[in-house]
Amino acid sequence: MEHTTSPATIATPHPEQEAVVELHDLRKSYGKGSAAVPILDGVNFEVRRGEFVCVVGPSGSGKTTLLKCIAGLLRPTAGRTVFEGEEVTEPPAKLAVVFQDYSRSLLPWMTIRRNVALPLKNKFAKAEREARIEEALESVGLAGKGHLYPWQMSGGMQQRAAIARGLAYQPDVLLMDEPFAAVDAQTRIDLEDLVLEIRAKYNTTVLFVTHDIDEAVYLADRVIVLSGAPTSVSHNIPVDLPSPRHQVDTKREPRFGELRAFVFEQIQAAKSNAVRNRADA
Numbered sequence: 171m172e173h174t175t176s177p178a179t180i181a182t183p184h185p186e187q188e189a190v191v192e193l194h195d196l197r198k199s200y201g202k203g204s205a206a207v208p209i210l211d212g213v214n215f216e217v218r219r220g221e222f223v224c225v226v227g228p229s230g231s232g233k234t235t236l237l238k239c240i241a242g243l244l245r246p247t248a249g250r251t252v253f254e255g256e257e258v259t260e261p262p263a264k265l266a267v268v269f270q271d272y273s274r275s276l277l278p279w280m281t282i283r284r285n286v287a288l289p290l291k292n293k294f295a296k297a298e299r300e301a302r303i304e305e306a307l308e309s310v311g312l313a314g315k316g317h318l319y320p321w322q323m324s325g326g327m328q329q330r331a332a333i334a335r336g337l338a339y340q341p342d343v344l345l346m347d348e349p350f351a352a353v354d355a356q357t358r359i360d361l362e363d364l365v366l367e368i369r370a371k372y373n374t375t376v377l378f379v380t381h382d383i384d385e386a387v388y389l390a391d392r393v394i395v396l397s398g399a400p401t402s403v404s405h406n407i408p409v410d411l412p413s414p415r416h417q418v419d420t421k422r423e424p425r426f427g428e429l430r431a432f433v434f435e436q437i438q439a440a441k442s443n444a445v446r447n448r449a450d451a
């Protein structure tokens with residue numbers, strides 16, 4: 171069951187914008203026949219143009235599975251994902267994905283410039299390609315570093331490069347799967363603010379999966395809490411904090427603490443329900 175709730179009643183952000191991502195009763199099981207294990211069990215939500223939506227939920231609730239279905243990398247067992255009005259049957263051209271594991275997503279034998287150029291190959295004329303690469307590297311603070319190889323860079327720089335590769339395509343929607351889980355705390359803070367800057371600059375719609383409740387509340391216009399597997403949306407929480415966000419001032423706001431506590435409690439409840447469901451099965 172889906173609830174739209176929060177500690178106070180707040181209007182949904184961006185209600186005037188069209189939905190760019192829509193999930194209609196999305197279901198996904200792994201395995202076949204009697205061995206099939208249901209993971210997504212009727213997930214419904216939408217993301218509006220320009221929104222920043224964070225998805226949180228207990229470990230193993232199917233967050234990555236959900237993003238893969240949205241990205242057209244996995245076929246749902248039932249239900250539909252719609253991207254900009256079209257049912258997703260293959261990876262949509264205007265959607266980019268940034269995964270947690272930058273060390274596996276960047277090709278180590280190619281310079282950063284060539285890694286960023288990869289998805290643009292055969293799609294744009296050379297001058298357009300060059301302009302996009304320069305702009306993307308500049309946007310993530312890697313101007314002048316394109317000649318380096320991934321292994322010559324820190325983890326944070328590699329993840330910036332992975333983001334640049336997504337941006338070079340000028341996507342309408344950026345899907346991010348725990349993108350900062352593998353970097354140190356200070357770099358994580360810098361990258362959070364980088365993503366907010368990118369979103370403000372390009373009006374990119376962002377759907378961001380994270381384990382980190384502070385990160386979710388800090389970044390998002392709206393936090394979606396998933397129940398434990400088999401998973402549906404348990405809560406849909408608008409974040410009514412002022413923008414632009416600031417790492418110190420925003421986190422000092424009493425409202426930040428309230429939202430953080432509320433999301434935490436919902437995840438704890440989802441975990442207990444998941445354990446109860448497993449015991450009943």
Ligand SMILES: Nc1ncnc2c1ncn2[C@@H]1O[C@H](COP(=O)(O)OP(=O)(O)OP(=O)(O)O)[C@@H](O)[C@H]1O
Pocket residue numbers: 200201209227228229230231232233234235236399
């Ligand atoms: N290809 C697969 N085949 C079978 N089971 C899978 C497959 N991929 C994921 N699973 C199972 O589906 C469940 C959900 O996995 P998924 O990675 O989507 O969850 P998650 O919420 O992203 O996990 P985490 O929070 O730990 O990153 C897990 O129990 C996982 O073992």
